[in-house]
Amino acid sequence: MAEPDLTLTASLRPAALDARRGVVRLHPEVLTALALRPGDPVRLAGRRTTAGIVAPAEPTASTALLYADDLLLGNLGIRDGGQVTVSPLPVTPARRVLLAGPAQIAAVVSPEMLRLALLGKVVTTGDDVSLLPQDVLPDASVRSLVEAARRSLSNSVGYAWTSTLLAVVAAEPDTGSLVTMDTVVGWEHGQATHGSAGTTPGGGRLGAGGPTADGTAPGRPGAAGVRGGGPAVDATGRTVGSDDDAPPAVDELPGLRAQAEELTELLDLGFHHREVLGRLGTTVSLGVLVAGPAGSGKAALVRAVAARVGARVSPLWAPEVAALTNQAAADRLRTAAAEARADGPGVLLVTDVEALAPADGPGPVATVFRQVVAETVRAGVAVVCTTGRPEAVDPALRAPDLLSLRISVPLPDAALRREQLTVLTRQVPLADDVRLDEVAGRTPGFVAADLAALVREAGVRAALRQKSAETPTVAMADFAAALEVVRPTTMAASTLELASVTLDDVGDLTEVKETLTESVLWPLTYPDTFARLGVQPPRGVLLYGPPGCGKTYLVTALAGSGRANVLSVKGAELLSKWVGESERAVRELFRRAREAAPTLIFLDEVDALAPVRGQASDGGTTDRVVAALLTELDGVETLRNVVVVGATNRPDLIDPALLRPGRLERLVYVPPPDGPARAEILRASARNVPLAPEVDLVELGEALDGFSAADCAALVREAALAAMRESLTASTVTAAHVASARARVRPSLDPTQVAWLAAYAEKRAG
Template sequence: MPDDLTLTVTQRPAALDARRGIVRLHPEVMAAMAVNPGDPLRLTGARSTAGIAARAEPGASKALLYADDLIIGNLGMRDGGQVTVTPIPVVEARRVTLTGPSEIVANVSPEMLRLALLGKVVTTGDDVSLLPQDVLPAADHRSLVEAARRSIANRVGYLWTSTLLSVVGVEDADAALVTMDTVVGWQGGAQSARSGAQAHDAAGPPATRGDAPASSDPETPPPSIDDLPGLRAQAQELTELLDLGFHHREVLGRLGTTMSLGVLITGPAGSGKAALVRAVAAGVGATVVPLWAPELAALANDAAAGRLREAIARLGGSTPTVLLISDVEALAPRAEPGPLATVFRQMLAEAVRSGAAVVCTTSRPESVDPGLRSPELLSVQLAVPLPDAAMRREQLVVLTRGMPLAEDVRLDEVAGRTPGFVAADLGALAREAGVRAALRQKEANAPSVTMADFTAALDVVRPTSMAESSLEVAKVTLDDVGDMAEVKQTLTESVLWPLTYPDTFARLGVSPPRGVLLYGPPGCGKTFLVKAIAGTGRANVLAVKGAELLSKWVGDSERAVRELFRRAREAAPTLVFLDEVDALAPTRGQATDGGTADRVVAALLTELDGVEDLRNVVVVGATNRPDLIDPALLRPGRLERLVYVPPPDEQARAAILRAAATSVPLDDAVDLDELGAGLIGFSAADCAALIRESALAAMRESLEAATVTAANVENARQRVRASLDPAQVAWLEAYAETHQPA
């Protein structure tokens, strides 16, 4: 086979590859071209670009090159065009210069930009995205890529997934691989330092090296404390600490004591931790020396230690100075700390002992080395909370201060529909609403932002805490659920009230229900009920099937449970839906899996009713076999409300048929009430399947059919059978009788 091939390019819709510079080939084609995963390829169409090779699925076509929309655009072609594919040697890029939207240039430092491009092959004139290349990362760069993903998302908000940058130039190469030694920079702006041992000498003066994201640059005006609603208590405490340490140490001397200015600030990503430090520092007349821990961790140990020494040396001048280290878990990880972590702790201890002010921030306190919290290091700890509805409204007032809002804009309603949003997310929401208003009123002399703009923005802006969730919430509510009035009332009281009216529960001095178990025959609407609750839009939804959390590796299952509830707390108010919960929490002492199930049950019980309070989080479990669930999970304080979802009766079946047939053109002769009366033993899923099969029967008769006739429905009736097992239904009804509240 020749070195180059002509293939047909086709767009690969997989989100995993999207805009990451990846192209996929059939494994046999790669073997014939002597190409390995991760090798660069020259792609020539209407113009020339490059990509990283990866294997396609075994069932893929050997004649196709699978690429994303970005690579197809860089080729100057459309889906289905002919592309010449040629292997090229790996050439490391010495210097890459880019340009992009002003808001991206202002918020993404060269170091962040380099991590976003790490492992990509770039060509002059290409468009590239900020999405890190996490499909084929080098083993020693995997943690850096993950850190880049979190930090860029925090800085830029939802824009990071859609923004495209232009490659202005690639020095001394036509197509080259971005590595940690590549100098990456903005056109006419800051550039990154090299990562190797030469970084210390080659980087230039501290003010031009890009030590931190541009938004932390000293020239950027610090925010006012008044512009940080919800953080005034933390700002007051930090102000008192820094003011005493910087301006009134003589009082401490007269009292015969000392103080430590080591502070650890924890809180959700994007909640304003760095902004809090900058605002307080400005208030006490101090300057801020920012460091981004993931960027230091990416350097060679000697270079990173040199950068740390430089930053700490700047704390000893006559001007009060605060060293701000963001995402400190990258320098001091809880798991597998390396030599750099030891050096960092030593330097931090020396700086704090000398009286310097060092503030570290993290959104993942569980991943930080516990030793950092010792009295001689970070002795003061401040927590930035997730904003509640009232706090979100205050933040929206600040963020929309310069916006001409229409009279119909109700910020209270926007705040109520943004559970789990932090300040950065609300800023992204306000920007998106403004963009939509501008697109709609390009020629207007006095444009304004309407409630419709905010509603449209809510459809695309997701909270940072839900970035890893791909759940699509259905546009249905409990009002769309026919019949089951008693079940809907119980769910409203047990699930919606605790998430919507937490203040009422607090005022009455009672704790809201912690969880609900839905049980009933298969196909009777348990999952649909949860979708209807989620469709109210008043809570974030984390959905997981019980078996998805189980792993054969020791400790992985328990960690998955802890991670699930950690995300739920961060995104509160949150609805956690555990489908097939009997697979996750079977009765202990009966499993033969080496104790994994028992440990998972213990972890689940601890999360639901342990020492750490589960605030504004409601758990809903669903099962067909409630008898298989560990009894400890069903006691008060856990899944305490047991709700039986019965099979539909005659009226309910007719209502389900009507709902399923909303978009189906039924002939006037089709009587759904009569049809529902005859569907004995049919579940809700069976009724929906009957309508679907009726439409298919009409298509079998004629692809030009305009309506579904009674004959088509009767034909489908012969094909679709009742799925309910009478014995199972009788057993579940008996179980409901013995377990219903007195």
């Protein structure tokens, strides 16, 4: 019986989680007609035949459209609006997949990491695929491995891993086969999983459709030419995998020189001066844990120090070993340790060690790993483990005979980012208007890999702008454009999309804006001044006032004004019915904030998160959350360059302990707008609205008694819609349109609530 098929029109409109992951979306009725379920593979035929994973589109989507991203349309050989024939595809596990890509990427991405990035995707010979992992995974164990691969790709490749494309040189079967953990995945002319180094699956090219001499698929844009898929770089801006891939010099690691000196002293003593230790009747343990954010240069630090003391580095990627069976993992660990002990001084470098020795439920492999580390250190070989999440590492690994020394790599501040930018741009022709100090100030939370991605993206923008120039340069405008697309790795899970507004865009509220500037912006922007004057900056601020009076908008404006990262969360989002999960969510929120400092944490509806203890009937969940909040705000681990802003319209429901000095100590009342304030809000809301001359905003503001800031903005919006209802070619909004909007938009302020909040504010002020 022939498989059913439908011919649909391609639409370039991917969901955010689908982009470049091989996913197509179809209307639920189309899925039913084709007897498909979400997650099934489908055959797609345009000018070329390829395959993808199907997912349901929203019910309001068109039944005649197939929604896909640019990568899938490129694999089909069609453009937006082209015709695609869709049919079910039997699930066929791929036996072998061979890929080609930039040499710089192949040098740092192991076949095991590559397989995890492709896991769950369907591949076809001649396709392009990305390194972005498929998010629909079969079980929790594989999902944890993929998350580890995601972090390691970010650490080793930098921001480029999200945009790099690879060419599928060959696949067995060659059309629409599913990558599983049993698939042999490898680089062309390179290593492969379940194969020895230097071999390729099947001994080289498999079947037709192999790449051209430059490593790209014939007639297709190859990975090496894809924008954003440039070479991977280390913390010094040196290309990884190139002829220039020598270990960096310590002097080329701004911000890591103190850590480099500490590690150098330890390794030099352990490798070259053991006789002194023997005469003193003591020994030295060469186990080290290097902790720091992903992309901050931990591996570059180890390589630089090893080169300084004349030691070889034997690298080992922990998630790769954790993905193996217990026996295979144990054999791999012992083989790596033996290689490190082979000739002369050696350093066994284990990256992302939390995958091998997790704090939650360490298994048999973790036990073997501890034994291997102990034996290797006793043999006089250094074992250096790196992690971006030290709290996730098994505490047993910090025993005196294992990783006895911990070196922390901090997030760079503005001065260190300026130094790193100087190193990264030393071979970049900069225009005269480039101010690296300003770029450093606009990149809070950026680590070395993020800054390298920023410089690379600015170079791409400059190249696109000056294709025919003999002496192109990178201008400040190129950096500004790059800043719009390159986000810091530490903010990958940020929930707030920053709008391009500042406090100047907030109508009225002069006193409130002054207070917030002093309490929020100054601690984030001028921490050195507070330190010089011996003053502890405010830890937090509580905004309270009637609903719709601009509390959230004020925080958005603060985010646009303060050159700080912003983590936004609704109070109820942190609450969970599972014991311990809410406290874990609070700790994770503040951990991310410390990593991305300077950071502004915005807790909206904070009364739901931190009510008065002892009064809730939820089994003590909120009581424990309040305790976790208090611990994070003024506990042992200090909040440096982190400010917390809460917002509520019920300040009386918040636990009083949260409002004392040292916590949310500044209470700022955001009052409802009066007549002049409403006029300012109307003027700010109508900045881009073509109002007719007869519209008097001052008079209108005086007449809108009981209107909140949100009501005023809604009135302007409704007036513009009234003009559109009258004529879609309308060029101005007239007084008649405003009057029509007045009939539709009603005031939302509750006089009783406003009076109570005003009395509460007077009581606090008194």
